[in-house]
Amino acid sequence: MVLSQRIHDAFKGAVERITGPRTVSAFKEKGVLTPDEFLLAGDNLVAKCPTWSWEAGDPSKRKPYFPADKQYLITRNVPCLRRAGSIEEEYEAAGGEVLLDTADDEDEGWLATHGAPSDTKKEPEELPSMDTEEKEEKRHINIIPSYAAGDDDDAPDMADFEDADNVMRNDDATLETACLFAIEPDDANILRTRTYDVSITYDKYYQTPRVWLTGYDESRMLLSPELVLEDVSQDHARKTVTIEDHPHMAGKHASVHPCRHGAVMKKIIDVLMSRGVDPEVDKYFHLLLHLMSLS
Amino acid sequence: VKEKTSTSSKLMFAPWQSAVDEGFWHQLASFKLETQRLAEHPVPVSGFFAPCSHPQVPSHLQLMEESLPTDPGGHSSESFAVQGNRNKCPVPGTLYNSNTLEGFTGLDTPSLLKITTQQIWEDIQSGRAEETSNLLNRFLLISFADLKKWSFYYWFAFPAVVITPPVTSSSCRPVSEAFDEKESTAIREACSEWRGTPATASSCFFLLHFTSGAVIARPIKDWKLAQEEGGKVIAAFYDPCNISTNPGWPLRNLLALAAARWEVKDLRVLCYREKRGFIDPQLSLIVDVQLPELPEWKAPGFLPKGVGWELNTRGKARPRSVHLAASMDPERMANEAA
Numbered sequence: 001m002v003l004s005q006r007i008h009d010a011f012k013g014a015v016e017r018i019t020g021p022r023t024v025s026a027f028k029e030k031g032v033l034t035p036d037e038f039l040l041a042g043d044n045l046v047a048k049c050p051t052w053s054w055e056a057g058d059p060s061k062r063k064p065y066f067p068a069d070k071q072y073l074i075t076r077n078v079p080c081l082r083r084a085g086s087i088e089e090e091y092e093a094a095g096g097e098v099l100l101d102t103a104d105d106e107d108e109g110w111l112a113t114h115g116a117p118s119d120t121k122k123e124p125e126e127l128p129s130m131d132t133e134e135k136e137e138k139r140h141i142n143i144i145p146s147y148a149a150g151d152d153d154d155a156p157d158m159a160d161f162e163d164a165d166n167v168m169r170n171d172d173a174t175l176e177t178a179c180l181f182a183i184e185p186d187d188a189n190i191l192r193t194r195t196y197d198v199s200i201t202y203d204k205y206y207q208t209p210r211v212w213l214t215g216y217d218e219s220r221m222l223l224s225p226e227l228v229l230e231d232v233s234q235d236h237a238r239k240t241v242t243i244e245d246h247p248h249m250a251g252k253h254a255s256v257h258p259c260r261h262g263a264v265m266k267k268i269i270d271v272l273m274s275r276g277v278d279p280e281v282d283k284y285f286h287l288l289l290h291l292m293s294l295s
Numbered sequence: 296v297k298e299k300t301s302t303s304s305k306l307m308f309a310p311w312q313s314a315v316d317e318g319f320w321h322q323l324a325s326f327k328l329e330t331q332r333l334a335e336h337p338v339p340v341s342g343f344f345a346p347c348s349h350p351q352v353p354s355h356l357q358l359m360e361e362s363l364p365t366d367p368g369g370h371s372s373e374s375f376a377v378q379g380n381r382n383k384c385p386v387p388g389t390l391y392n393s394n395t396l397e398g399f400t401g402l403d404t405p406s407l408l409k410i411t412t413q414q415i416w417e418d419i420q421s422g423r424a425e426e427t428s429n430l431l432n433r434f435l436l437i438s439f440a441d442l443k444k445w446s447f448y449y450w451f452a453f454p455a456v457v458i459t460p461p462v463t464s465s466s467c468r469p470v471s472e473a474f475d476e477k478e479s480t481a482i483r484e485a486c487s488e489w490r491g492t493p494a495t496a497s498s499c500f501f502l503l504h505f506t507s508g509a510v511i512a513r514p515i516k517d518w519k520l521a522q523e524e525g526g527k528v529i530a531a532f533y534d535p536c537n538i539s540t541n542p543g544w545p546l547r548n549l550l551a552l553a554a555a556r557w558e559v560k561d562l563r564v565l566c567y568r569e570k571r572g573f574i575d576p577q578l579s580l581i582v583d584v585q586l587p588e589l590p591e592w593k594a595p596g597f598l599p600k601g602v603g604w605e606l607n608t609r610g611k612a613r614p615r616s617v618h619l620a621a622s623m624d625p626e627r628m629a630n631e632a633a
Contacts, residue, residue: 050490050572051348053382058318058360069378076382079351155448155607155614156400170612171457171602175307175541193351219608220314220355222617250318250360251622 009244012205021065022207027281028273031265032207035065037281041209042073042200044282051075055199057248063202072248073285074199080215080231193218194231200285201247208261209288212246213254228254261288303463303585309536311356311544313342313451313605318360320440320447320619326363327392327440335398338390339364342434343383344499346533347568350578353543354535356386356434356453363390381496384533388434399439399448399614404604411435411454412601419456419552425516428500431548437614445623450604450614453544456551457600458587466583467540470565470574473581481510486531486567486574488512499533500549503565515549518557531565534579542566542582544603551599554586561585 022034033041045052054070056062062071197214215223215231225243240260246253268287272279331338340363342356361377379385391407393399415433418424424431438449470479485503489495489512502513505527512531513521521528530553536543546564553562566580591597607613620627 051382051569053380056361056378076345076357077348077352077354079349155616156396158404158450158614159401171600173305173307173457173461173547174602175309175538195352214316216314220312221608221615222315222317224621249316250321251619 016204021204025281026207027284028269028279029266030207031262031267031269033202033209033281033284034207035063035202035204037284038202038209039066039070040282041284042070045073045200045285048286049075055248058250061248063204063247065204066202072199072201074197076197078196078198080194080196194223195220196228196231199246199249199253203258206258206262208258208265209285210258210261211256211288213256214246214249215254225252225254303465306462306464306467306582306584307541308455308547309353309538309541309543310603310605311453311535312353314355314357315449315617316357316359317619317622319358319362320617321623322360322363323392323438323440323447324442324445324623327442331392333394335392335394338392340388340390340436341377342386342388343379344386344432344533344535345382345384345569347535347537347543347578348570348572350537350539350575353537356432356451356535358436362388379497380493381490384429384497384499386429386432386434386499388436391435391437393437393439396439396441396448399437402437404437404450404452407435407437408452408454408601408603409598411452412456413598415454415456415548415601416551416599419548419555422516422556424548424552425514425518425556428498428515431552432499432545444618445620446616446618448614448616452605453603454601455544455547455603457602458547458551458554458589459600460587462550462587463585464582465585467542467580469539469577470579470581471576478505478510479576481505482565483574483576485510485512490572499545501531503529503531505529515552527563529563529565529581531567534566534568536566537568537578539578539580542580546582550584550586554589555592559586 022032023036025034025037026032027037042054046054052073052075055072055074056069057071059068062068195216197216199212199214200209201212202208203210213228215225215228217223217227228243229241240257241254242257243252243254245251246255265284265288269279326338340358342358342362344356345354347354377385389411391402393402411433415424415431418427418430433454435452435454436449438447440447466473470482474482482503489498489501495501495512495514498514500515502515502517502521504511504513504517504521504524506524507526515530518528518530530549532545532549534543534545542564543566546566549564550562553559562584564582564584566582568575568578568580570578592599604612607615
């Protein structure tokens with residue numbers, strides 16, 4: 001971590017310790033959330049998208065302003081079907097930052113249900129995406145050497161036992177694992193499928209949700225956070241996506257930095273209100289994830 | 296990989312796959328240093344999984360920070376209470392963490408698998424597995440934590456009772472082909488009810504009972520009751536597998552239970568897989584299974600064979616390794632932060 005980021009983190013930590021969480025809604029004015037609004041939006045996400053769940057997380061990292069069993073939100077095992085390097089235009093058109101399994105039929109979610117044109121995705125000029133914001137902010141991240149998935153050949157050999165009477169190493173009803181890897185989508189751009197756990201925490205300092213990505217390789221071995229950046233748009237890989245400690249889980253994880261979330265959400269809220277749509281705070285996450293092509 | 300013909304072919308099961316969160320290794324390191332120390336007794340752990348939810352990837356049995364008991368006195372109990380939910384169904388496991396690399400490589404892996412297979416068999420015989428169906432998914436983890444280098448060596452097993460002669464299948468097709476629209480809708484509603492009710496959401500095995508005009512999801516312990524009440528009954532399980540031609544591994548022990556306890560010859564099975572939190576009728580499979588005659592299973596003291604050590608990422612029956620010095624070594628982290 002570079003010095004400027006560490007100083008900022010120390011400052012942010014100190015502010016978070018001495019100030020209480022926001023209690024008055026400023027959703028429409030500033031695009032930010034109170035903890036209660038975060039809970040409301042989280043409950044809505046879990047109810048509408050059952051692949052998301054609330055998590056309790058590590059008891060020692062619990063935030064007192066949330067119930068013990070509703071500390072953050074997570075959805076696991078989301079396939080990443082494309083690598084960012086190969087298809088620049090598409091994600092720009094989608095206004096998305098991270099190329100995970102972009103939703104298909106049902107992800108129109110909130111815009112559609114509120115009478116907005118269902119092809120909003122094709123009108124990026126109307127909805128500001130994260131990348132129209134803040135080109136000048138250069139956040140640097142420190143590169144940690146790759147870790148995690150060891151070459152399996154460095155694992156030790158096990159003692160050789162005659163298979164006991166009642167045990168078999170493998171039987172003929174076991175499907176060959178080669179079959180598992182034989183199923184690759186036809187798209188030439190698709191490498192083997194990495195997967196992601198996507199989580200949403202509440203950032204008390206920025207008063208917004210914060211989205212985190214934990215990556216796994218095609219064998220579901222941990223991916224070092226730098227490799228996660230491969231799946232993120234190059235524009236964002238070193239700026240709005242940073243690698244930091246997760247507030248509830250162990251280790252470093254890639255995160256979409258929340259410093260612009262409030263401003264971006266405010267712009268979207270203004271667009272919606274100008275169309276006569278009254279934005280509801282409990283749909284916040286649908287919109288946020290939609291923006292990131294994560295829903 | 297044939298299907299839809301009237302002839303039967305041997306049923307093959309896609310092996311289950313493991314995944315371990317970084318948080319689990321952090322927890323194991325402190326568990327080893329603070330609680331376990333030099334003891335090597337088996338430790339109850341919990342794994343978690345959800346039904347397959349994307350056609351591109353299988354769902355894994357995942358170990359997380361909360362997979363290990365945090366209470367130092369907790370190691371004596373056979374299992375410990377864990378918080379599960381519909382996307383995190385708890386599965387009981389046993390961890391053997393060795394003190395040394397030699398101890399790890401010298402572990403008698405066939406015997407360990409045999410012990411767990413025996414537990415599963417006893418749970419089937421006693422009816423316990425019908426009360427708590429997740430017991431059918433028991434798993435085994437052996438490990439060695441090299442805390443000087445922050446390297447972890449480990450190997451999973453998903454013990455399955457071997458049925459010989461093999462189970463055959465006369466048909467394996469998507470739910471959308473096996474049922475008409477009305478039935479599909481009724482199945483969808485019954486499954487949603489099961490998955491949406493907190494008390495049943497994380498129970499990985501269940502029944503679908505077709506009565507006049509309705510389908511209801513019921514716990515597997517209701518098998519005999521449902522038979523008496525009449526109507527069609529199919530067995531269902533949360534299938535971690537994403538392959539369109541084969542069921543996943545957990546079906547093996549359910550079929551062992553069906554053969555041993557329900558004494559059925561033919562069984563229709565739903566391999567339950569999801570899309571966006573609801574049954575995916577294209578991805579979910581209906582498999583018509585034929586079970587063989589197994590007279591020797593009734594003999595007192597009989598113990599079936601077990602199978603299930605996971606292959607590594609290169610397809611070999613060997614342990615895996617993970618190296619976490621970058622995120623766990625305090626000295627290295629201090630240097631990088633400086």
